[in-house]
Amino acid sequence: MRKTHLPAVPALLAVCAASAALAMPGRAAADDDRPLQARAWAAACASCHGFGGQPPAGSPIPPLAGRPAARIASLMADFKAGRRDGTVMPQIAKGYSEAQIAAIAAWFAAARPQGD
Numbered sequence: 001m002r003k004t005h006l007p008a009v010p011a012l013l014a015v016c017a018a019s020a021a022l023a024m025p026g027r028a029a030a031d032d033d034r035p036l037q038a039r040a041w042a043a044a045c046a047s048c049h050g051f052g053g054q055p056p057a058g059s060p061i062p063p064l065a066g067r068p069a070a071r072i073a074s075l076m077a078d079f080k081a082g083r084r085d086g087t088v089m090p091q092i093a094k095g096y097s098e099a100q101i102a103a104i105a106a107w108f109a110a111a112r113p114q115g116d
């Protein structure tokens with residue numbers, strides 16, 4: 001059996017940890033006077049809309065980052081009331097109160113779209 005190059009493993013782990021830190025919403029931590037509660041609620045949207053509200057390039061899911069809070073909130077209200085069709089958003093929107101939607105919308109409005 002060949003000798004494995006064990007010293008490379010900690011170095012690799014360090015690289016992984018560093019890139020994970022970059023990929024995580026560290027940006028949000030940097031510009032954050034936004035309430036932690038809103039951030040926690042907004043995290044529920046991140047699996048589809050991307051961390052910080054910016055979906056990966058080529059994703060069909062619309063971005064939320066940097067869009068006007070009033071626009072995000074009214075889209076959510078429309079999904080919730082059945083005025084706007086969608087595959088998943090009508091159900092998701094129904095799970096949030098008006099106050100929660102306002103807080104989440106404000107959080108995404110304050111998020112900078114990636115690349116800025």
Ligand code: HEC
Pocket residue numbers: 041042044045046047048049061062064071072073075076085086087088089090092104
């Ligand atoms: C399971 C994936 C998923 C999650 C989780 C999710 N969304 Fe969406 N969202 C979508 C998809 C897909 C659309 C397109 C409409 C549809 O098919 O429902 C969308 C559309 C939207 C739109 C309309 C944007 C536009 O320009 O038309 C808003 C606003 C929105 N989502 C907000 C949210 C918020 C806020 C959350 C978290 C509370 C959230 N979404 C969580 C998948 C998701």
